[in-house]
Amino acid sequence: MPPHQDLRRRSGTPPRRVPVRVVAISLAALLLAAVGLGAALASHPPAAADTVRVTRPDDRPLRVLFVGDSISYGLNAERQDLGFRPLMVDALSAGGPVQEFHKNRAGATTRSVSRLLNVPKNLDLAVVELGTNDVVDQTAPDDFAGSYRSLLLRVHTESPRVPLLCVGTWGSAGGSDGSDTYNAVIEEECARQGGAFVSLYGLYPIAANRGPAGRDVFGGTSDRFHPNDTGYRAIADLLLGRIVR
Template structure:
């Protein structure tokens, strides 16, 4: 049995606007493209956090996709750049991995356990565009055509946890799509999530704030942004954007808890004499906003200092470049963020 993106409307997760205007796998709606910086729109076409969740009994799962972006990053694995992770019953099973360089069309298949039904989840690549031509299921031991059903295991809480940030939230440099920190947090807590991390482009523009606020069915927000304003020409934009973005989210979703993640250190301090000072401007504003919310009695606000994620000797060893985590670093992120989100959502 073959399914197109339109057929999978109720099975695709991680896209707030799928089916509203079209069935493109973009993380912002197509109508927003003219309003966004071209670099941000490119990041929004990448499928970080997009998943297909379904239940089926079959022997083979096939993916027919197009428009993959070739992997040109020597520090990134091929499966992270343009591969697809398959989870079965909540456990990693295998990955669909296009051959190098991974450009263009890919038809991949995985043999799975056809003895009984399983809950499957396919994580899409975090730094590639994807056109999903078809998801297909096959039985090899009978003539009965397999079909998909909704995941048997319901989420532990209604709504979606929305992550907004820059390259780390986007996924750089996790080993696989299913191992970005928003996915780790969500899988541990069994919650749905939307990943709006945009490498180099998490700048909190007013149009982005409006888009974040317009997302329906939000269970919580995790805001891990600001570092992309660290250049001297842009650093003071944090004063114009951070609090207004938060206010828009609060006004649109007054009962939704929000986690503010302050920035960690930066490799730029080694080479750019302005970087440490600019980083402190950003960090002080995030902390100022949080303290002001607490002073007003806001009970829906949480805070995490990013410097606590890699604290201790050898903290930078959890990164590939003193900024972006490798896989061990992403587990560190999840270890810090998961218990906070659990408390926010009151998951027992």
Template structure:
């Protein structure tokens, strides 16, 4: 796997896509088109990360899954992370997200790599792959609590727009950590990120450019509340 600079980190988890989505994509071109973005989008972020680490300036590091990779968008930079950094002129962006990432991937790989970089700003949006697959829901509360306890104060954390039990549990943990540990909430329980008509890619799961723009808007508002005045 390709490393990001000297971090010993890859924008790939090393796990293949799930068997069901792999099988379906063979027969459904709309899903196959999105799946075909996975490898080139990961490669693009690894290339960009190396270039960003060679520059100077304040550093923003992103933790997350395929949504931060921009899978479903017209190009990687049109994911929420890419659209957000355009609103922070002068900042560098290192995107440590991975397609298919779960909370454990952030705990075990992404967050340690991020902390080694000593970022000026840390952003985290994770949990969809734990919450949307029943086999991964068991214990998600404990895993998320461990993650929230390790995120540095000031980290901007996106919550979950879903209203089912596991999502509500995770959101309760996030709300508590925001109050208790000084994290910053990106409030995705917002009509812009709960209603997805016209905002989904052809696989009907990942956002498209417009959907990612809505997520970027929510994170931008969180940054303004946290005092990042350059966020526009």
């Protein structure tokens, strides 16, 4: 039998060669597609999780950080221990000791609170409730995003695996104050860090969760904006419901 090369010669059909230019164009197209996909992923990051899993250490108290504004402070509650933060600590303490860290400043923006915060190490849970005063002060959305992102990164630098609960602003959806823009930033930045975004839009419109104005309360005299005892209990229950233990 003749060698295989003779068979190829008799066929009269030389092997097809792909021009170098076509190969180069194809590779360039693939590269552009990859870049486009990367840009799309960057502009549309994964949605924030619905829940976070908190694991209680066997050899020490559960270390929990709260960062926030007047809502974390508990302004308008009848007593300080009726704010959502103390209520959450009490509930978490049912499973064992809790060591609480907090930094909250009434009327402060995210950047202002971040400057005051010394982030502890070895945290087991971090609750970040900021953005409402950025809505009120109309902080530029890009500036707000930068401040919020920087704060979350600082928390994760000190405690790389800490579960994050990112609480939305106290207000209503679709408001003329533009709060939707700020909540979108919170949700996006929280997703980048693997945290759970918790919107308060379902609680603020309920009249029983706010006011009435003019009462003697923790922090001074009550107003119609901040949560009351019922509102703070609702916030605490909402956040606790997002923690898997």
